Amino acid sequence: xxxxxNKIIIAIDGxxxxxxxxxxxxxxxxxxxxxxxxxxxxxxxxxYCLRNNLIDNGIxxxxxxxxxxxxxxxxxxxxxxxxHNDIWxxxxxxxxxxxxxxxxxxxxxxxxxxxxxxxxVDLQQxxxxxxxxxxxxxxxxxxxxxxxxxxxxxTAKPDVRAKRRYDELTAKGExxxxxxxxxxxxxxxRYDETRTESPLRKADxxxxxxxxxxxxxxxxxxxxxxxxEI
Numbered sequence: 318x319x320x321x322x323n324k325i326i327i328a329i330d331g332x333x334x335x336x337x338x339x340x341x342x343x344x345x346x347x348x349x350x351x352x353x354x355x356x357x358x359x360x361x362x363x364x365y366c367l368r369n370n371l372i373d374n375g376i377x378x379x380x381x382x383x384x385x386x387x388x389x390x391x392x393x394x395x396x397x398x399x400x401h402n403d404i405w406x407x408x409x410x411x412x413x414x415x416x417x418x419x420x421x422x423x424x425x426x427x428x429x430x431x432x433x434x435x436x437x438v439d440l441q442q443x444x445x446x447x448x449x450x451x452x453x454x455x456x457x458x459x460x461x462x463x464x465x466x467x468x469x470x471x472t473a474k475p476d477v478r479a480k481r482r483y484d485e486l487t488a489k490g491e492x493x494x495x496x497x498x499x500x501x502x503x504x505x506x507r508y509d510e511t512r513t514e515s516p517l518r519k520a521d522x523x524x525x526x527x528x529x530x531x532x533x534x535x536x537x538x539x540x541x542x543x544x545x546e547i
Contacts, residue, residue: 324448326464327544328457330517331471333421333505334478336528337453340471340536342401345451347541353393353444355454355461357404358437359428360415361391365406366427367419377426386436418486418493422501425508428455434514455509458520467547468523469540477529478502 327344329337338354345352366372371382393402394410403412414420427433434456441452441461452461458468473481479499486493509517519525524543528536 325466325544325547326445326448326462327451327540328462328465328468328520328523329451329453329471330455330458330468330520330523331453331526332473332478332502332517333509334482334502335471335473336481336533336536337471339533340528340540341451341453343533343537344540344544346400347537348449348451348544351444351450352402353441353450353452354402354404355437355441355452355457356424357412357415358391358440359433359454360420360424361404361406361411362389362433362437363420363424363427364411364415365389367423372423372427375423375426377430379430379432382427382430383432386432389436391437391440416486416489418491418498418501421505425505425512429508429512429514431514438515455517456515458523459518460515463520467543468520469526469543470519470523471526471528473527473529475499475502475506 329341331337338356342352344350363372366377366382369385371378371385390407392405394405396403403410404415405411438461444450445452445462454461458465476499479495479502482498482502483493483495526536526539531539
């Protein structure tokens with residue numbers, strides 16, 4: 318089936334480890350849209366902080382981070398092998414490194430820093446000027462693109478998300494425990510929902526997608542149906 322749309326922005330927000338990026342990539346491919354993983358941008362900044370000792374045990378050295386913001390260059394480049402845009406940080410392809418647990422454990426406090434959010438939101442809004450994009454994150458439908466034509470809020474039960482994340486990391490050979498991942502997911506939910514700067518919340522006009530018991534194909538078809546409706 319061929320999907321034809323006017324130029325629109327599709328904003329997908331939701332909790333961590335519920336498959337937002339995976340589905341967003343597939344939607345973008347179906348529509349021949351550009352996929353932008355906003356979470357990868359925050360993870361890249363977090364990786365910069367880890368590399369430069371700007372975060373320790375979840376405590377961000379905010380003054381030094383602010384002094385370093387001008388040195389942080391985050392951008393996407395198309396990877397012809399995967400047919401996706403990879404995230405780059407200051408000349409390095411960090412698409413795989415940003416998925417490691419050490420980054421997951423520190424991304425929430427970095428993403429809560431107002432200066433970081435302002436920097437990346439400006440970049441994201443610039444990327445969306447021509448529309449025809451699918452972007453996922455925590456505040457896309459509420460802050461980055463409040464006028465997006467389609468807003469989806471994705472979620473899943475914490476234990477389901479933890480199992481998915483555990484399977485993903487162990488498949489890559491990373492030694493992690495399910496309990497550690499479950500604790501990380503619960504803590505990230507708490508942090509994301511209570512932070513002062515752009516907390517995670519469902520936009521008033523967003524459609525909820527609970528994918529706890531849905532396959533990737535079922536999720537894809539569900540979203541494509543919503544696109545057809547608008």
